Amino acid sequence: MKKNVIIVGGGFAGLELAKKLSSNQHFRVTVVDRNNYHFFPPLLYQVSTGFIEPSNISYPFRKMFQGQQNIRFYMGELVNVDPETNTIETSNGRLSYDYLVLAMGTESNFFGNDNVKKNALPMKTIEEAVNIRNYILLRLEEAARSTASTDKERLSNIVIAGGGPTGVEMAGMLAEMARHISSKDYPEITSSAGHIYLVDSSPSLLGPMSKKAQAVAYKVLSGLGVKIKLNTLVKDYVNDEVILSTGNKISSATLIWASGVIAREVKGLPVEAITRGRRIVVDEINRVKGCNNIFSIGDQCLQTSDKNYPNGHPQLAQVAIQQGLLLGDNLKRQEAGKPVKAFRYHNKGSMAIIAKYKATVDLPAGFFKGFFAWLVWLFIHIIPLVGFRNKMKLFLNWLWSFLTNDPALRLIFKPVKQKN
Ligand SMILES: Cc1cc2nc3c(=O)[nH]c(=O)nc-3n(C[C@H](O)[C@H](O)[C@H](O)COP(=O)(O)OP(=O)(O)OC[C@H]3O[C@@H](n4cnc5c(N)ncnc54)[C@H](O)[C@@H]3O)c2cc1C
Missing domain, CATH: 3.50.50.60 (FAD/NAD(P)-binding domain)
Structure with a gap:
């Protein structure tokens, strides 16, 4: 049986x-x-x-x-x-x-905050990731149409809650896109109109990684113009205002939730x-x-x-x-009637990509960063993908996007209500 x-x-x-x-x-x-x-x-x-x-x-x-x-x-x-x-x-x-x-x-986890749950954008599933893509593009279209500078700022600002690997990778990618793409795609929005904010409650970015990796992340992201707010919690999110534990507020139509x-x-x-x-x-x-x-x-x-x-x-x-x-x-x-084995985790290390050509890798044997770390990151993230075609498609997509600084997927596909 x-x-x-x-x-x-x-x-x-x-x-x-x-x-x-x-x-x-x-x-x-x-x-x-x-x-x-x-x-x-x-x-x-x-x-x-x-x-x-x-x-x-x-x-x-x-x-x-x-x-x-x-x-x-x-x-x-x-x-x-x-x-x-x-x-x-x-x-x-x-x-x-x-x-x-x-x-x-x-x-x-929205830690019981109903306003954040209702208005922030989580990123745990494919649907949520596509929703973020649509949402950001729609806000940029709105910003391009708006005439008031305060509206342009609110619509172009993006706040990311959570400075772990996901938040750091997202901030780096958005900052690079603002630099290379937004100015070309959206001439109606001046580069000073919007900023990327990265907010984390702990004293450093990349909490679980080494001190060296944390310092590199901070330096690279600051250099890209990301405004980093450490020791700070997102307390609430009402009427497009992100309310911080410091009492400060950030006017932003977009709050990405990468926090818990x-x-x-x-x-x-x-x-x-x-x-x-x-x-x-x-x-x-x-x-x-x-x-x-x-x-x-x-x-x-x-x-x-x-x-x-x-x-x-x-x-x-x-x-x-x-x-x-x-x-x-x-x-x-x-x-087979044989004795079972207890689980022991073998830590193979952790890594984060921060920006183009810049990544950090923490291995049990040591730390390295920079271009080689970036290549290792790309390799490690292609290998486990299921399907040879997916690996090839991703590789070609990356090659094109990194060489041109201009990925062409800025498409708004709106889902329609469908019959189940
Ligand atoms: C944005 C992001 C970035 C990450 N980056 C890294 C990284 O760089 N390195 C790293 O090591 N880890 C990373 N992680 C964490 C890593 O993805 C998880 O540790 C890993 O996916 C856990 O695997 P799992 O099989 O336990 O769960 P998952 O991979 O989450 O799989 C859960 C499965 O259950 C299904 N499911 C959920 N609910 C139901 C239900 N009610 N009924 C039926 N099916 C259901 C889902 O569709 C999914 O297929 C990241 C996670 C996220 C969200």
Whole structure:
């Protein structure tokens, strides 16, 4: 009898697990996802700045699983888990499992601020990235039409909340675009009309990275004209005014939210299994607290059994990938009656691109920056993309955009209301 494995979420963690179980005679695998495609979040900011196309970083699950006898895709959103009956309810029907794996990642955390939630622009999904692209372009069109200088300023200013890698990469890209593109595309808006602001509550940018990386990010972004506000919180966002904890206000029609995440909600799990940041408490083999046959991997879980990470692992792609791989191995070992292995995270380093030809790389062995770091960043971000065509398309897109300083994706495609 084959075991039914349901994986909810086909991100880094879920996909790695599915691949590990592919062609295995003991398992029938169903990947459930709200989207019909897998995508690559680290490059979302390039979609939202019109630098690359959404399709460069997305790949359909059904195409991915073509020819895989034991893997099926099911499009649907998780509604509820019922551990008593070993079933899950999705937006499109009920499914039963022998093993359930929750790998749904995180969503934006607005820290309870309703105005920010309503008016700021999050960037966690392809739809949100495309929305940012449309929104910024529409505001620039408005700024070009407006005659009052205060309106031009409000419509051209962009505030980014969150000075982690996403915020830094976004600020660098927008500042370069303002320099190379806006003056050519929008002669109606003078270059002094708008600014890019980067706001972070901590004393430095790139919080989780080394002091050297933080200093480089600060220097490069300041040099590009980004106005950096550290030790500062975005407290509220009302009537196109970003209100800061210092009491200052920034007039801006655009607030991009790159500041904090919370795990996706799962209804039906034991109460003791949910902890801070809504993360799911798991043991050393990623089994959910209080459950025998339910597991959680990736950003959504919190595992404190790894002796080097007693407060849990950072929510990074490599953690998700390594947990997916090990769980695949462990499920196979379990079926074969062999002992399972505890998860240990192997930190391969972290990196951030700050501007064209400028990046920082923190490796366990040391730090480097500059042009070589930038090349390494490009390479590392092309390799994990699914599909050779996607890798080639992205490479050519980058080549064209970096050489010309003029990506041509500044198109406003407005979604229409559609029948489901
Ligand atoms: C903008 C951005 C930039 C980032 N940059 C980096 C970086 O440079 N380096 C790095 O290491 N990490 C980076 N990260 C973090 C990295 O993307 C995550 O750590 C990683 O994606 C976690 O993998 P995961 O499989 O746990 O979740 P995800 O990759 O988030 O996958 C979750 C999957 O679950 C699906 N899903 C969600 N809710 C439901 C539901 N209710 N029902 C069904 N399916 C659902 C989603 O569609 C998605 O396919 C970045 C994240 C973002 C948002």
